Amino acid sequence: HRGDLLDIGSIDLVIKKIEPDEIYNFADQDHVGWSFEIPSYSLKTTALSVIEILEILKNKAKKIKYFQPISSNIFGLTDSRTQNEKTTLNPNSIYALAKATALQGCKMYSRIYNLFICGAIYYNHESPKRSKDYVSQKIVQTVCEIYYGKKKYLYLGDLKTKIDWGYAKDYVEYAWKIMQLKKPDFFVIATGQNYSVEYFAKNCFSYVGLDYKKHIKVDKKLIRPSKTSLLKGNTAKAKKAFRYKLKTKLNDLIKIMMDCELKKYNG
Incomplete structure (x- = not known):
C-alpha cells in the first residue's frame, strides 16, 4: 500500500482497505535542522x-487504536534536570513545535x-537504519571510512553536547507494550x-583500534x-505501568551500529 501524509485521502483509502486494529504513525519530518528550512x-x-488522521479515526465505526511517537525536543529549553510526562513544553525548533502540537x-x-490514542515521548533512539544526516550514524560511517583509508578526519560541532541515546529496536517494542494497556496514555x-x-x-x-x-x-x-537544554528522561511512570527496562546499553548499541557498517566493507 502507498500513501502520503500530505495527501490525506490516500491515507484514508489505505485504512479503509486494511481495516487495521492498530495504527503506529512513525512518519514525519524528523530532522530538527531541516525544519527551519522547510517550516511549512x-x-x-x-x-x-x-490531526487529519485522527479526524478519519473519529468517524470510523470500528474503534482503531492509534500510537503517536513524540520527541523529547518538545521540552526544548527546560529548567528541569530530568523530564517526565508533566514537564512544561518549551519547544525550540519548528520540528519540536510540530511534535508538541x-x-x-x-x-x-x-x-x-473517547478515542484510544496513546504514545511515547521518545528520547534519541539510534540504529543502523539512521541516515548520515544524524550525528550517531555520521560518526559510525565516517569512522569506518577513516579505518579503511577513505577519509582522514571526522568533522563535528560541539563535542560536549550530551544526549540520552537509546536503541530504536528497544523503543519500538515499548510502542507495542503501550498499545496493549487497557487505558491509553503517554510515557517517556x-x-x-x-x-x-x-x-x-x-x-x-x-x-x-584508532x-x-x-x-x-x-x-x-x-x-x-x-540548542536545547540537557534532555534526560525520567521513566518512573513507565516503570510503574509495566516492567520497564531497556535491554541495550550504549556500548552495545555502538557495537551493533559499527558491526553493521563494517559488514559493508567486508561483504
Missing part, C-alpha cells in the same frame, strides 16, 4: 497530518471523542543517562543555532 512542510507533515492534538481527540521512553558526542565518537574509534584525538576536527559551522 515540517508543520504539515508532523502536526497537521496527525501533535501531542496536544492527540490528548484533545482522546478526551473529546528513555535511558535516563547522558553521554557526550565525544564519548560516542571515542568509543566508535576505539572499536576499530585514537579518536588524531582524527576529529571541530567545525563551529556544524553547531546548531537553536
Whole structure:
C-alpha cells in the first residue's frame, strides 16, 4: 500500500482497505535542522497530518487504536534536570513545535471523542537504519571510512553536547507494550543517562583500534543555532505501568551500529 501524509485521502483509502486494529504513525519530518528550512512542510507533515488522521479515526465505526511517537525536543529549553510526562513544553525548533502540537492534538481527540490514542515521548533512539544526516550514524560511517583509508578526519560541532541515546529496536517494542494497556496514555521512553558526542565518537574509534584525538576536527559551522537544554528522561511512570527496562546499553548499541557498517566493507 502507498500513501502520503500530505495527501490525506490516500491515507484514508489505505485504512479503509486494511481495516487495521492498530495504527503506529512513525512518519514525519524528523530532522530538527531541516525544519527551519522547510517550516511549512515540517508543520504539515508532523502536526497537521496527525490531526487529519485522527479526524478519519473519529468517524470510523470500528474503534482503531492509534500510537503517536513524540520527541523529547518538545521540552526544548527546560529548567528541569530530568523530564517526565508533566514537564512544561518549551519547544525550540519548528520540528519540536510540530511534535508538541501533535501531542496536544492527540490528548484533545482522546478526551473529546473517547478515542484510544496513546504514545511515547521518545528520547534519541539510534540504529543502523539512521541516515548520515544524524550525528550517531555520521560518526559510525565516517569512522569506518577513516579505518579503511577513505577519509582522514571526522568533522563535528560541539563535542560536549550530551544526549540520552537509546536503541530504536528497544523503543519500538515499548510502542507495542503501550498499545496493549487497557487505558491509553503517554510515557517517556528513555535511558535516563547522558553521554557526550565525544564519548560516542571515542568509543566508535576505539572499536576499530584508532585514537579518536588524531582524527576529529571541530567545525563551529556544524553547531546548531537553536540548542536545547540537557534532555534526560525520567521513566518512573513507565516503570510503574509495566516492567520497564531497556535491554541495550550504549556500548552495545555502538557495537551493533559499527558491526553493521563494517559488514559493508567486508561483504
